[in-house]
């Protein structure tokens with residue numbers, strides 16, 4: 290029998306969510322066979338590789354294909370835009386600047402919220418796993434999912450397992466996780482189809498309005514893709530209040546469930 294080989298692993302931040310309690314936030318030994326890649330080991334420990342952004346082996350950054358050696362000390366970090374890891378090689382060539390998402394079928398409400406804040410969000414309530422992965426890779430979209438299984442697909446480059454089950458908390462979680470506080474663009478995108486919305490003259494769309502709407506409102510917007518009309522009525526005010534809550538929540542931390550939410 291081959292002698293047992295041991296590497297030590299330490300996972301950081303949210304990656305601990307995938308580990309059993311006794312392995313969370315501490316260094317632990319991992320026994321492996323010959324020629325096991327660090328990616329295989331990470332997945333064998335239950336961490337979807339798509340959530341990993343940086344691997345340090347004995348203090349040096351390494352890629353997923355690195356082959357484990359006896360006595361290695363391995364630190365594994367999540368995709369976490371707000372910690373400074375400049376000076377080391379991330380697994381991704383560059384962060385996703387203009388962030389775009391594709392969501393699984395369980396995240397319909399989160400989709401609306403993300404679009405409300407202007408984020409390019411692909412969602413259909415009948416998307417299969419393969420289709421989600423294909424859209425993610427061809428359109429360079431980050432997969433947001435409640436199903437960890439999708440993130441273990443070898444083709445997935447960018448993905449995040451949404452911890453919370455409450456859609457507003459999910460929104461917070463995503464904004465914090467990808468450090469999107471400075472990228473909110475409310476009333477920029479259509480909630481229904483993800484198209485861009487623009488101000489439009491009332492006279493140009495008047496024939497499409499109900500009598501009540503025509504009588505009481507004057508400022509209108511229209512989706513360039515599906516033609517849906519938005520106006521500054523009660524619905525708009527509700528959206529505005531929601532957005533302001535999100536933005537002020539960011540400042541006061543009052544609404545942020547993030548730190549509590551992801552710890553089990």
Ligand SMILES: [Zn+2]
Nearest residue numbers: 479482512515
């Ligand atoms: Zn639309």
